[in-house]
Amino acid sequence: MASKSSTAKSAKKRKHTSVETDNPVDMEDCQPKKKKSKKKKGKKDADKTLGSSSDVESAPVQKLFNSHDDSEIWSNDEVKQLLDKVQEMYPANLKGHDVSYRRSMTKINWDTIMVEPHSPAQCKAKFTDLLQKVNSLRTLPEMITAARKVKQAALYVGVKPKLPPSVFMLYCQDYRERHKGTHIQGIDLGKGYRSLSEKKKKKFESQYEEQRVQYEKQMAEFKLKNPDMYPVKTYTLRKVADKVPKVVYPLTLYVDHLMEKALAENKDADRTEIRNHGKVKFASLKPKKQQKWLEEAVLANKDLEARVKIYLEKNPENKVNSVVLMRNAQRILEKARGKPEKPQSAFKIFSQQNASQLTHLTTQLQRKQNMEQWKALSLSERVEYEKQALQDKMDYEKKYRLYVQNLSADERAELEKKKEQNKKNAVKSTELYQKRVTELDFSPNGDHHDSDDEMSDVIPDTQVPTKIILNSAKKNATKWSPTSSPDQEQMTKIKSPKKSSPSKSKKPVLPSPSTSDSLSEDDKEQSPSPTKPSVSKKVVPSPKKVVPSPKKAVPSPKKAQKRKASSSSSSTSSDSSEEETVAQPPKKTKIVAKRKSTSSSSSSSSDSENEVLTQKPVAKHGKKGTPSVPVTKEASSPVKTKSPVKTPAAAKPDSSSSDSSDSGSSSSDSEPEKTVKKSPAAQKSPFTTSAVKKVVSQSESSSDSDSDSELDT
DNA sequence: CAGAAATCACTGAATTGCTT
DNA sequence: AAGCAATTCAGTGATTTCTG
Numbered sequence: 186m187a188s189k190s191s192t193a194k195s196a197k198k199r200k201h202t203s204v205e206t207d208n209p210v211d212m213e214d215c216q217p218k219k220k221k222s223k224k225k226k227g228k229k230d231a232d233k234t235l236g237s238s239s240d241v242e243s244a245p246v247q248k249l250f251n252s253h254d255d256s257e258i259w260s261n262d263e264v265k266q267l268l269d270k271v272q273e274m275y276p277a278n279l280k281g282h283d284v285s286y287r288r289s290m291t292k293i294n295w296d297t298i299m300v301e302p303h304s305p306a307q308c309k310a311k312f313t314d315l316l317q318k319v320n321s322l323r324t325l326p327e328m329i330t331a332a333r334k335v336k337q338a339a340l341y342v343g344v345k346p347k348l349p350p351s352v353f354m355l356y357c358q359d360y361r362e363r364h365k366g367t368h369i370q371g372i373d374l375g376k377g378y379r380s381l382s383e384k385k386k387k388k389f390e391s392q393y394e395e396q397r398v399q400y401e402k403q404m405a406e407f408k409l410k411n412p413d414m415y416p417v418k419t420y421t422l423r424k425v426a427d428k429v430p431k432v433v434y435p436l437t438l439y440v441d442h443l444m445e446k447a448l449a450e451n452k453d454a455d456r457t458e459i460r461n462h463g464k465v466k467f468a469s470l471k472p473k474k475q476q477k478w479l480e481e482a483v484l485a486n487k488d489l490e491a492r493v494k495i496y497l498e499k500n501p502e503n504k505v506n507s508v509v510l511m512r513n514a515q516r517i518l519e520k521a522r523g524k525p526e527k528p529q530s531a532f533k534i535f536s537q538q539n540a541s542q543l544t545h546l547t548t549q550l551q552r553k554q555n556m557e558q559w560k561a562l563s564l565s566e567r568v569e570y571e572k573q574a575l576q577d578k579m580d581y582e583k584k585y586r587l588y589v590q591n592l593s594a595d596e597r598a599e600l601e602k603k604k605e606q607n608k609k610n611a612v613k614s615t616e617l618y619q620k621r622v623t624e625l626d627f628s629p630n631g632d633h634h635d636s637d638d639e640m641s642d643v644i645p646d647t648q649v650p651t652k653i654i655l656n657s658a659k660k661n662a663t664k665w666s667p668t669s670s671p672d673q674e675q676m677t678k679i680k681s682p683k684k685s686s687p688s689k690s691k692k693p694v695l696p697s698p699s700t701s702d703s704l705s706e707d708d709k710e711q712s713p714s715p716t717k718p719s720v721s722k723k724v725v726p727s728p729k730k731v732v733p734s735p736k737k738a739v740p741s742p743k744k745a746q747k748r749k750a751s752s753s754s755s756s757t758s759s760d761s762s763e764e765e766t767v768a769q770p771p772k773k774t775k776i777v778a779k780r781k782s783t784s785s786s787s788s789s790s791s792d793s794e795n796e797v798l799t800q801k802p803v804a805k806h807g808k809k810g811t812p813s814v815p816v817t818k819e820a821s822s823p824v825k826t827k828s829p830v831k832t833p834a835a836a837k838p839d840s841s842s843s844d845s846s847d848s849g850s851s852s853s854d855s856e857p858e859k860t861v862k863k864s865p866a867a868q869k870s871p872f873t874t875s876a877v878k879k880v881v882s883q884s885e886s887s888s889d890s891d892s893d894s895e896l897d898t
Numbered sequence: 899c900a901g902a903a904a905t906c907a908c909t910g911a912a913t914t915g916c917t918t
Numbered sequence: 919a920a921g922c923a924a925t926t927c928a929g930t931g932a933t934t935t936c937t938g
Contacts, residue, residue, distance in 0.1 A: 348923050353914040358922060374925090375913045397916085 266300045267308055272329050274298065346403035349396035353378055355389045432489060432509055435475070439467045468638050472517045482509055523591055526583035528577040541831035578603035866885055 274293060295309045301579065315809065350358065356378050381389075440463035447459050467475070486509045493507050500721045510518065536555040559567075586837070 348917070348921095350923050351915045353916095354924050357913075361925065373913085379912065393916090 190838070209327045263300050263303065264311070264412065265300070267303075267312060270298045270300065270308075270330050271312060346400055346407055349400045350395060352389045352393045355392055356386075358383065359389070433482055433508055434487040434509065435478040436464065436467050438481050438485065439463060439470075439478045472520070475514070475517055477516050478523050479510060481520070525581050525588060528581040529574060531567065531574040534573050534577070535559055535562075703859045 236342075271293065274297070290313075297305075299305050300308055311762050318651075319409050353374075357374050360374060360377055439459055443463045443466075467478070489507060489509070503667050532555075537559060539555055540551065543554050738746070
């Protein structure tokens, strides 16, 4: 071992000596070495004081921040000047490169080197100081090159306040104090720290806290004095707005809880299994148990609205998922808060009373029978049920008022907001409805009122005579898509704006690809719309446009420098110095090239860049926010794999949601196809105010509305 | 002067937790 | 995620000193 190293050493030595003409005689003058030894001593002294004064908390911190003259502080620029000047001088004084830097240092005439506010002596001090920060085992030119790479932060060593030792470090100090003379291994420290009693730990924590406060004070002062080291970052604000607000779902909270529990019991528990298990378990939880998590989720998303608002201001084209609770979850919470169940309709009451006679039939047949019998009822018979329904409704109103009274101020405000939203939606839907009626050449029925489920819920409106009319109108309306939307909107705590047309206007047609928000998931279970395939086909092309920009962090070659430090000295120094300087430019160009390639790949045509920028977040959002993944999944990687098979399937659930049709018709009327397809029932069963009875009796294709009414309970 | 031994300077590993 | 905070030891390589 020894012989091996010695031969290597001698070989290197020979190289040096062969070029070097004189023996290193005047080493006394070599500043770095002297300084180094001095520095080490000084450091050791400082350490000693640190160690010994572990009882006196404030002492070490004060040492960290020496009062200093401003001329002691060097900016990056000044350091660069200094290095330039020394390098300039160097070749004039020394011919060869293969000279120990110590020798070179003796030849430098420091009186001629000066960088503005600093005296020559300070320059010399700074330079030697800098050299200490790089491996000293090389020639001066090499060291200068290396010194250029010294981080600016390093320039402030001794001036900048030091980080206070962490709690753990404080413990280490204490431990070493107690185990002086013994060989302490890192692992011992770790073990000891973990088994530290709370009391002792607190002692160290308070000690740390004190030092930290001091450190922050000193840092604030330091930052004021060195503004160039801490340039004001202008992007921080933007960053907040750029972050897509994330929804914390109740399920996530529940699964996290399960995970924590399981891992505490068994460290090696299968995480994915726990996660999957949690999903299933949560769904089967009883409402009361679910409630806890729902409430927790609501709490966790308290500031979501504000964040979404900020985000949307910055990114108006994007959609943000802000639905915390799905419809069922919301109902559970509402029920827990005392919200009364919706009043029974006359038909519902009738069918319930009738149910006992039809138990032998399947539910489907039961419904059919019910409908037929209901149709067959005489008006007077029906009025009986209507009366009951009215009573039910009045009861409901009472309960509802009580419920609102018992709500907290926040919750009431939330409700008010919903009301507003619903009103807007209602207006929208009536407008659409009227349009539709006129289109179909039916006499428009003046005041159609909202025909809205939720509205009748929020603002109960009671007028017996119109009851039947309303009912019938409602039936027709519910068949026609828009009416269902307000109910869904209720779930959206904050209604995210639909994609505005301007961004789309550039692109060809693309009807309304407003990939409906997460409601879709809820919806797809409920509405088995027969229009699926045709609509989904339409939607397909849109994701193709989304071009993901491959965001790859360029790996920074860091340690290479360090390693070179030692290796370069072994090889011929002149070579390595050249290598370093030459090797740099290519690196830079590489990075530039990479950047170019990324930008160009993401945007083949120059003005498509904008599109990319605006579209990318949408895909992102979908990925994170909405649980209905498929669309976004393939949207995020359309380049890699064109999946023509997947896309239609993926688009299905989205298109099936009635919300999409809502947005489509709200933005423009350019799609008669869609609306017509969506409302086949409306076509079949025309209704006028005058022909109420007809409408009531006509409701043959009522399985739709039937199920709807059932859902309403 | 060559080679061995001593010395110096530095790095990395080890620990945990905070800051950037 | 990297860097830094304190400290020590082991290892490595360059330099210096000593010896024959």
